[in-house]
Amino acid sequence: MASRFIPHPDNLTPQVSPFWHHLFPVNIDLALKSIFGVWAAYLLVNILRAAMWGAPDHSHPFVDYIVTAAISVSVTWLLYRLLVQVEQRTAFAVFILVVPTVFLALATVYLTNFILGYPRSIMENISAVHHIPLDQALSHFFDTAFVHYLIFLGWGGIYLAMANNRSRQIALVHSRNLERLTRESEMRALRYQLNPHFLFNALNSVSSLIIDKKNDPAERLVDAISDYMRSVLNDDKEDMISVEQEIAQQIRYLEIEQVRFPCRLRFTVDIDQDVRDWKIPALILQPLIENAVKHGVAQSSVPVRIAIKAIRDADRLKLVVTNDGRVQMSGSKVKGTGTGLANIRERLAAIYGPAAGLFTGNGPDETVSATIIIPDEQQIFGDYWL
Known part of the structure; x- marks a missing residue:
């Protein structure tokens, strides 16, 4: 009663x-x-x-x-x-x-x-x-x-x-209501984890330029980082953004990294028209792009191409980030990745439950691939319903 x-x-x-x-x-x-x-x-x-x-x-x-x-x-x-x-x-x-x-x-x-x-x-x-x-x-x-x-x-x-x-x-x-508040708190905590993670890598880039006495590129990089962080912080209250907005932010990040690697970093973007407005967690691609730069471009002496693709596969969204190179595999996990990929998996689990996932590994043609699969809104927690 x-x-x-x-x-x-x-x-x-x-x-x-x-x-x-x-x-x-x-x-x-x-x-x-x-x-x-x-x-x-x-x-x-x-x-x-x-x-x-x-x-x-x-x-x-x-x-x-x-x-x-x-x-x-x-x-x-x-x-x-x-x-x-x-x-x-x-x-x-x-x-x-x-x-x-x-x-x-x-x-x-x-x-x-x-x-x-x-x-x-x-x-x-x-x-x-x-x-x-x-x-x-x-x-x-x-x-x-x-x-x-x-x-x-x-x-x-x-x-x-x-x-x-x-x-x-x-x-x-x-x-x-409690579950929603808990999920929102967890999502924000995980997202806040990305900002120092990105900043740490970005400051390493600035430090490398300063050590190499490349003062002008270092100054441009600091300005670009400031603009990028201001944009990220201004969007801080918006946990879900469109695919188009998310990829636009990652393009800005890659443009920042091109200041550090002007001859080695190349990137392409391919977005299906019908997924441009699909809502996804903000900065969900950030760790993948960072890993591509850190483990692909930074460790290579030849040009490296990073490709970002957003496509619809049946009733799910696939976000794919690939870069030239290979990674060593240990069991089913990729060596050399830590906070970034764990952050993505935790955020996906908090928002979508078992209906979303992240898959990484070596792809064909000497490439490394990371794929995020996201369901539409009607499928969120769909595996829980009988």
């Missing part, structure tokens, strides 16, 4: 005035709909039965049914308040429905006949209204009480089922 202490930022529970909140502290919409729904159905059935058959036993005045329904609604509200007190303790809720409800049903029939039959005694009223001998009135009293007991029991079951469903919905909303 729903707890009174669960907040409702999910808008599953309507906002009401303090008066109604005092009367219905928990699940006011469920309580009102179920209480009035059950007794409205009871009232309608009895009116139709009296109108269709017109037997003496069912020919009560309309006001009798109204009074009976009104008293029954009040008693059901009292039962609701009892259930609210036990909150989510199912055993206590069942006990209330089974035991105290018996006395509530007896009290309902007693009070109804007392009001409708006054100043006659209750048994005399039952005998007169239902046209039965006085000695059978007590049996009729208990029969009617048993019917009310079943109705109260049925209402309680309906209300508890709806309240439990509401509780699960609220818990699910909170769980999803």
Whole structure:
């Protein structure tokens, strides 16, 4: 059963005035709909039965049914308040429905006949209204009480089922909100990890130029790094950007590295038109480009070509970074890679679950290849659903 202490930022529970909140502290919409729904159905059935058959036993005045329904609604509200007190303790809720409800049903029939039959005694009223001998009135009293007991029991079951469903919905909303916040925090932490990683490599490039007494290229490189970092930091709040934006940032980075390797670094870019607007994590390609420069261009004495490709493969996006050269393999892992590739895998897992992945290794024609596979939004966590 729903707890009174669960907040409702999910808008599953309507906002009401303090008066109604005092009367219905928990699940006011469920309580009102179920209480009035059950007794409205009871009232309608009895009116139709009296109108269709017109037997003496069912020919009560309309006001009798109204009074009976009104008293029954009040008693059901009292039962609701009892259930609210036990909150989510199912055993206590069942006990209330089974035991105290018996006395509530007896009290309902007693009070109804007392009001409708006054100043006659209750048994005399039952005998007169239902046209039965006085000695059978007590049996009729208990029969009617048993019917009310079943109705109260049925209402309680309906209300508890709806309240439990509401509780699960609220818990699910909170769980999803918490999961979203956790994933966003993890994504930002992983992304922040890239900035010092890039800066460390970039400063190494500046240091190399200074050591080689290439002051003008070093100065241009510092300016380019400053512009690049300013661009990255200005986009810091945007965790997901388009493929086109991401590759544009990587082109800027490669242009920075071309200052250090003007004769050895070549790059090409190939983007399918239909994936340009595909949203991907910002800087997801950065470690791959850095590795291509660090392990390909920097360790080669001949020109090295870096190719960036973004294509659609069925219903998935493939981001491929290749560069000339070969890497030594140990088992299934590529030697010489650390923080960058681990960062990519962790970010992909945080955002897409098992539906995305990163694959690295030696490609054909003396090249090294790294491929990121990203699903569309409808496939995120798709492997979790049965």
